[in-house]
Amino acid sequence: xxxxxxxxxxxxxxxxxxxxxxxxxxxxxxxxxxxxxxxxxxxxxxxxxxxxxxxxxxxxxxxxxxxxxxxxxxxxxxxxxxxxxxxxxxxxxxxxxxxxxxxxxxxxxxxxxxxxxxxxxxxxxxxxxxxxxxxxxxxxxxxxxxxxxxxxxxxxxxxxxxxxxxxxxxxxxxxxxxxxxxxxxxxxxxxxxxxxxxxxxxxxxxxxxxxxxxxxxxxxxxxxxxxxxxxxxxxxxxxxxxxxxxxxxxxxxxxxxxxxxxxxxxxxxxxxxxxxxxxxxxxxxxxxxxxxxxxxxxxxxxxxxxxxxxxxxxxxxxxxxxxxxxxxxxxxxxxxxxxxxxxxxxxxxxxxxxxxxxxxxxxxxxxxxxxxxxxxxxxxxxxxxxxxxxxxxxxxxxxxxxxxxxxxxx
Amino acid sequence: xxxxxxxxxxxxxxxxxxxxxxxxxxxxxxxxxxxxxxxxxxxxxxxxxxxxxxxxxxxxxxxxxxxxxxxxxxxxxxxxxxxxxxxxxxxxxxxx
Numbered sequence: 235x236x237x238x239x240x241x242x243x244x245x246x247x248x249x250x251x252x253x254x255x256x257x258x259x260x261x262x263x264x265x266x267x268x269x270x271x272x273x274x275x276x277x278x279x280x281x282x283x284x285x286x287x288x289x290x291x292x293x294x295x296x297x298x299x300x301x302x303x304x305x306x307x308x309x310x311x312x313x314x315x316x317x318x319x320x321x322x323x324x325x326x327x328x329x330x331x332x333x334x335x336x337x338x339x340x341x342x343x344x345x346x347x348x349x350x351x352x353x354x355x356x357x358x359x360x361x362x363x364x365x366x367x368x369x370x371x372x373x374x375x376x377x378x379x380x381x382x383x384x385x386x387x388x389x390x391x392x393x394x395x396x397x398x399x400x401x402x403x404x405x406x407x408x409x410x411x412x413x414x415x416x417x418x419x420x421x422x423x424x425x426x427x428x429x430x431x432x433x434x435x436x437x438x439x440x441x442x443x444x445x446x447x448x449x450x451x452x453x454x455x456x457x458x459x460x461x462x463x464x465x466x467x468x469x470x471x472x473x474x475x476x477x478x479x480x481x482x483x484x485x486x487x488x489x490x491x492x493x494x495x496x497x498x499x500x501x502x503x504x505x506x507x508x509x510x511x512x513x514x515x516x517x518x519x520x521x522x523x524x525x526x527x528x529x530x531x532x533x534x535x536x537x538x539x540x541x542x543x544x545x546x547x548x549x550x551x552x553x554x555x556x557x558x559x560x561x562x563x564x565x566x567x568x569x570x571x572x573x574x575x576x577x578x579x580x581x582x583x584x585x586x587x588x589x590x591x592x593x594x595x596x597x598x599x600x601x602x603x604x605x606x607x608x609x610x611x612x613x614x615x616x617x618x619x620x621x622x623x624x625x626x627x628x629x630x631x632x633x634x635x636x637x638x639x640x641x642x643x644x
Numbered sequence: 645x646x647x648x649x650x651x652x653x654x655x656x657x658x659x660x661x662x663x664x665x666x667x668x669x670x671x672x673x674x675x676x677x678x679x680x681x682x683x684x685x686x687x688x689x690x691x692x693x694x695x696x697x698x699x700x701x702x703x704x705x706x707x708x709x710x711x712x713x714x715x716x717x718x719x720x721x722x723x724x725x726x727x728x729x730x731x732x733x734x735x736x737x738x739x740x
Binding site for chain 2: 290294378404420429436521523529530
């Protein structure tokens with residue numbers, strides 16, 4: 235096997251693994267509120283979300299081949315790799331993408347272990363920016379675009395990241411406030427029952443939108459690698475098997491349910507009731523759909539978190555746990571640079587050692603760290619059975635990180 | 645860059661507030677009308693039901709469903725490479 239074929243196989247494998255982490259990292263964005271209010275049983279919620287992500291991933295025939303163009307300069311505007319990366323079956327490009335993906339996966343896993351909902355797209359972009367900086371220097375990164383439209387790291391990643399949670403929180407605050415005003419006088423149990431249905435409907439919309447957006451990114455990355463290696467030439471379509479595998483990976487990830495993150499979003503941030511849940515999901519769906527309709531890139535995670543926070547602000551007497559919110563915001567700030575550091579480190583190690591050894595050592599590091607984090611997560615396992623357990627941040631320091639399994643409350 | 649961003653953001657805010665807060669509000673009107681329609685235990689005051697309001701409730705829910713259907717239409721059509729316009733209320737499709 236040539237070195238480049240090995241790299242190609244590893245790129246495809248890590249891309250699929252990234253897609254899987256993308257799925258379970260983001261289940262909570264759509265389903266955390268429905269699980270927390272009991273509108274859906276935990277298993278039913280993740281199953282519904284998985285199916286909608288699967289359908290969503292197949293719905294899109296548009297090719298997201300230019301996905302990396304938002305942040306780095308390794309492709310031209312048609313999506314084809316730039317010619318300087320094509321030597322040796324695209325070795326240079328494959329190496330950059332491989333290291334970038336590792337940065338994305340490791341950051342996704344670490345934030346999952348800490349129960350923090352951070353953006354998977356930021357993790358992917360951060361990893362790619364890091365490995366590109368290591369490989370090509372500052373000039374390889376698309377910081378601002380050419381100024382004619384919102385582009386580059388600032389226009390497509392950083393500015394929207396500041397704005398989207400605020401917008402979502404505003405919308406959810408207004409929505410929640412209106413809902414409680416309008417339903418004043420309706421018996422609480424009656425209203426709760428009604429809003430559960432609304433909640434399921436709007437949460438489903440968020441899941442579907444997630445499938446159409448996020449699975450595309452991995453499909454684009456794998457197709458880019460195939461083109462760079464030389465086994466695929468069409469820049470207007472994605473190979474069918476890539477589409478099928480990516481759709482299945484994101485759906486399987488979603489079904490696995492990132493319970494730690496679901497718990498933080500559903501129980502940690504705000505004690506949520508079903509009218510708040512519906513207001514939050516309606517806000518998320520509206521912000522995500524409006525933005526993607528207007529070509530404004532944002533992260534589902536930032537929107538969902540902002541919406542849940544807003545649903546706490548809009549209800550009189552509801553507690554918002556600002557400590558939890560602060561930890562999340564800190565995680566968002568460091569997602570891009572942290573994933574970038576891992577991406578860059580992988581590139582320096584892999585390229586510095588060079589050859590088969592370099593590539594395999596980087597891959598071994600990925601497998602090793604993944605295994606370590608999986609084992610570590612077992613100590614304080616969160617699963618469908620204890621995801622809704624009461625939140626006791628004061629009882630044990632750091633419990634918001636590692637919820638203590640307590641008997642399920644019906 | 646900042647001006648472009650401001651413009652895009654402004655649009656997102658206006659439409660999101662209208663749809664994202666309006667939809668739950670509409671649903672809330674439905675729930676309230678349904679509660680008043682059936683009366684009794686559904687309400688804090690336990691007044692007798694007014695069945696006419698039940699019809700209003702179902703109208704509200706139908707509108708909510710229509711908005712959700714519009715949302716699905718946007719997702720599906722943009723996935724298939726079409727741009728949906730709601731300028732004339734009735735959705736119109738154009739190839740991107």
